[in-house]
Amino acid sequence: MAWSEADAARNRELWTQTNADYTAGSAPAAWAREEMGWGIWQLPESQLRVFEGIDLEGLAVVELGCGTAYFSAWLAKRGAHPVGVDVTPAQLETARAMQEQFRLEFPLLEANAEETGLPDQSFDLALSEYGASIWCDPYRWIPEAARLLRPGGHLVFLRNSTLVILCSEDEVPAVERLVNPQFGMHRFEWPDGGVEFHLAHGEWIRLLREHGFEVEALHELQAPQDAQTHEAYDYVTADWGRKWPAEEIWRARKR
Template sequence: MSNARDHDRVRRSYDAVAEEYRRRIGGELADKPLDRALLAALVEQNEPGAPLADLGCGPGHVAAWLAERGVRPVGVDVSPEMVALARRAHPGAEFREGDLLDLPAEDGEFGAAVALYSVIHLHPAELRPAFAEMHRVLRPSALLLLAFHLGTEVRHLTEWWGHEVDVDFRFFEDDTVIEPLRAAGFAVEARMERTHYPQEAETRRGYVLARRLP
């Protein structure tokens, strides 16, 4: 299992690329029809009036998209620079600094949650405790949407868009994600995969939609 040093490497790496990340990724949903459809399904099934968590929110573009559709998003990210960017760019949403293993939220605070490519920085042994935290902050029967890169490799970057970084991107097979998800108290309702869009890194993408059990 990883330790605080590993999470600090992720934090410092995303701090370093935050502005460039926002510039390159901040408008990505315009070119991702499947992602928009899945997010729309999450919005439709979110408990009325309940906040919806965007876990690993980056510069806040997904939270902003959710806010435009009438929900109250709360973005959470490990990178202080990302959170600062998100707050400046999207004042209509709430953003908090926090780790997936220790979410800054009350028990049962959220009516749904999305975690797009945020678990990819966790060690496999950290998935179950991360999902247990998601279970804690979700209301009974709330939905969780996950997205991740499919495979078994680990890509380590020391340079990213001209910035010095030290970060691992972990690819997971479906069952590597689904087994700890079920063990943490979720029932899987849908799973799917797609190839990359032209503007994306050339990886296959996995999606899992799961419901928190009471």
Template sequence: MTDTAIAWDTYSRQRPERRRRNARGEVTWFNWTQYADHGPGAELLEVGAGGRVLDLGCGKGGNAAHLAATGVRAVGIDVSPVQLRAARERWGQMRGLELRQVEAVAYLQEAGEEFDAVYSVYGAAWFTDPARLLPAVRERLRPGGRLVFSQRPPVEGCYGCQASYIPRGPEEDPLVVKRWDYEPGVWELLLVEYGFRDVRAVVLSAPPGPRSVGTLIVSARA
């Protein structure tokens, strides 16, 4: 498998920057889906001003920055220095936002702090073995704290650990990273197995348009 930092550095260079304002004219916003101006927002985390939240795989930092703008103390972690460089350039002066380059499970196991919510938007919760990640998240959540993550729903018949390909140049082989795909009911069973409660996994339909792939959103409470 490809070194994960190299893979996500490559991916970062292919992704457009987040718009300066969304459809409502806001300069920060929270988006769980792969579609602009679609789906729920930060209310899924159930965290108010003064709460502490961890973003697993924060990428270029837009969601974590939005939380910080609302008074939440947000920590965003990512393995990609390119992603984090872009996040710091745009959001680095925002009060209440911390950005760190570190692998998700390593941070969860080594950090001594607890969080009111942990979340991942097409991030580390999709690309980390749940047998490693879920117990580590459970240890870092305060009682009643929320875990929420989103990713693409699985392709029918392709479940468990899958290969995810990141394209490069026309004469280069794609980079390969692992991802974990499960049906909603399986995610619910896994989270209960690792000590979570109030578990809910749903697929949010795509907005009207040519694309039909929805977004899997999974939530649970410690």
């Protein structure tokens, strides 16, 4: 079995369990949100303006690692035409149940986001909110996103910051010193059983440019003054997140 297939199978197992433990239960509230919030501290899109200048009406969107598809649903409510791609059937089942509950339908595809099988140049926006952006190998999913996008299309993805990964040891919140080497960073196996992928910023820029992208923005997210450490996403404390960016959103445009 190729590495990526083994990693996808392992992550599917993790997300089947996470769906049972958490995401199936939290999906209705996520689908009901009027304002999209980014990341652990739910920073509102109206404040960050990640999609500024992108007309969502009629936009063909592929969400790579869509999970329960609340982000795609938010875009669909604003006139976009999303297709959600995910490798975990349980997550897609929850997404389908939400589509029925909220009477909002769009295609959902069970596939590895590194190799979706969708047609070339068929989307205006490729999006990943903690989907392919951390669970897929960037050397596979970035070329796939480039293939799926039309010239001029956008790529937007939210991931853990490189800095928080450098400060993360096993099973404790991020510490205030560097514990992982930056050079050579790529594939991480955490004790919870998942496989994640993280690159240094220079390598992200090199990879994006190699596949025809121009970087338009890098939003580094700061925890608000009144933020509390998240119950489920406690790999970083709110105090840490007030001092350093724990999460970041990249926006790039295909030439």
